[in-house]
Amino acid sequence: MRVLRTLAVLVAFVIAPAILTAAQPPRQDEFVPISELPPQEQLPAAPLVIGAYIFVLAVLFAYLYSVASRLKALQRDVTRLEGDLSGRGRS
Amino acid sequence: MPKWFTPAAALCGALFAFSPILIAGAPYESTMGLVQKIFYYHMPSAWMFLLSAIVCGVASARYLAGGHARHDRMAWSAAELTVLFGLVTLVTGPLWARRAWGTWWVWDPRVTSSFVGWMIAVAYLILRRYGGPGSEKLAAGVALFGTANVPFIYISVNYWRTIHPATSVVPTLPVSMGFPLWYCVAMFLLLYVLLLTLRMHVEEQRARLDALYLALDDRS
Numbered sequence: 001m002r003v004l005r006t007l008a009v010l011v012a013f014v015i016a017p018a019i020l021t022a023a024q025p026p027r028q029d030e031f032v033p034i035s036e037l038p039p040q041e042q043l044p045a046a047p048l049v050i051g052a053y054i055f056v057l058a059v060l061f062a063y064l065y066s067v068a069s070r071l072k073a074l075q076r077d078v079t080r081l082e083g084d085l086s087g088r089g090r091s
Numbered sequence: 092m093p094k095w096f097t098p099a100a101a102l103c104g105a106l107f108a109f110s111p112i113l114i115a116g117a118p119y120e121s122t123m124g125l126v127q128k129i130f131y132y133h134m135p136s137a138w139m140f141l142l143s144a145i146v147c148g149v150a151s152a153r154y155l156a157g158g159h160a161r162h163d164r165m166a167w168s169a170a171e172l173t174v175l176f177g178l179v180t181l182v183t184g185p186l187w188a189r190r191a192w193g194t195w196w197v198w199d200p201r202v203t204s205s206f207v208g209w210m211i212a213v214a215y216l217i218l219r220r221y222g223g224p225g226s227e228k229l230a231a232g233v234a235l236f237g238t239a240n241v242p243f244i245y246i247s248v249n250y251w252r253t254i255h256p257a258t259s260v261v262p263t264l265p266v267s268m269g270f271p272l273w274y275c276v277a278m279f280l281l282l283y284v285l286l287l288t289l290r291m292h293v294e295e296q297r298a299r300l301d302a303l304y305l306a307l308d309d310r311s
Contacts, residue, residue, distance in 0.1 A: 045126035045190050052129045052183045053111070056136065060282070063175050067289055074296040081303040088310050 092292055100285055106278040110271075117271045126190040131271055133183040134261075135279035137205070140176040141241050142283065143169045144208055147215070148238025151231035160298065163227050166234055168290035170215040172283065173237070177209035192254055200247035201255040208244055211237035 110131070120127035147169035154162035184202065185195040196202065211233060218230040248257045264272060 045124055048126055048186045048190050049128050052186045053132060055182055055186075056132050056179050057107075059175065059179055063286070067286070067293060071289070071293050071296060074293065074300055078296060078300050078303060081300065081307060085303065085307060085310070088307075 093288065096285065096288060099281060103278065103281045103285055106274070106281065110275060110278060113271045113274055118265075118267050120268075123191045126187055129183050129187040131275045132279075133180060133187060134272065135276045136176045136179040136183065138276060139279050139283045140173060140180050140205070140208070141244060142280075143173040143176055143287075144212065144237045144241050146287070147173055147212070147234045148241075151234035151238075155228065155231050163231070164291050164294035164298070165287075166231060167219055167227075167294060168287055170212050170219070170230075170234060170237075171290060172286055173212035174209065174216060175286075176283070177205070177212060181206060181209060197254065199253040199255055200251040201244065201253055204240060204244045204247055208237055208240045211240065 114128055114131045117128070117131070119125060147166050150162045150166035150169060153159070154166055184205075188197070189195050215230050215233050215237065218226050218233060222229060245258065247253070248255050249259075261269075261272070
């Protein structure tokens with residue numbers, strides 16, 4: 001029984017961590033610049049930059065369109081009501 | 092609309108049309124390369140996001156103190172622009188970060204507090220839209236929290252450990268990168284003033300429409 005317990009402790013505290021450590025990729029000690037990363041870890045920058053600029057312009061245009069259409073609808077209602085009021089004033 | 096609006100809008104359009112040429116001509120940052128060029132739209136929109144939160148909070152405080160409808164209209168317009176520029180900042184930032192940091196998002200103090208500030212502005216708009224009568228004062232209170240968050244967003248990179256660049260980066264930029272940046276800042280500031288003026292005009296028309304409906308009711 002004692003032998004089994006000793007084996008279990010040995011596995012838990014010595015052998016398992018050793019296996020887990022061996023399975024891990026080698027430790028990186030310092031910062032690696034993006035330009036020196038292996039090709040499979042590099043992302044193309046152009047789609048991100050173009051995407052960002054397209055997103056900014058699309059959002060700004062969409063907002064401008066939204067405000068302009070709200071303003072147009074309000075001005076149409078204001079003109080209509082002013083017409084109604086002046087019509088009632090005369091009658 | 093004020094007389095200066097149309098020439099200023101034309102100028103703003105011309106500035107936006109020329110900005111890609113200026114940005115393309117700026118040198119590449121040595122470690123990040125091309126992706127760093129997102130910075131020229133990301134940072135000015137982040138500044139407009141913070142400026143708008145301040146405008147919204149100050150206008151709300153003045154509305155709570157004086158009760159003038161004009162201040163309320165300004166606060167509502169600024170809150171909408173806070174959401175707009177906040178959205179631009181929170182989307183362009185991760186597009187840059189994915190390449191530069193290797194991740195779309197990190198819960199660091201700058202990014203998290205910016206996200207909280209954006210959500211406060213969204214909460215303001217939801218309150219105004221669905222809060223019913225009297226919600227303008229409650230929303231004004233919410234706007235004060237949004238403004239109180241602004242200094243925290245700004246200084247967070249200097250006081251907490253984060254991978255986001257510190258506020259000391261901009262003053263140390265070389266002219267070749269600083270000029271396009273300040274050009275874009277001026278361009279976004281002009282755009283902000285134009286959009287705020289336009290959005291406030293919408294609220295003025297809405298108030299005018301309400302007054303006309305009341306006048307029509309009185310006559311009938």
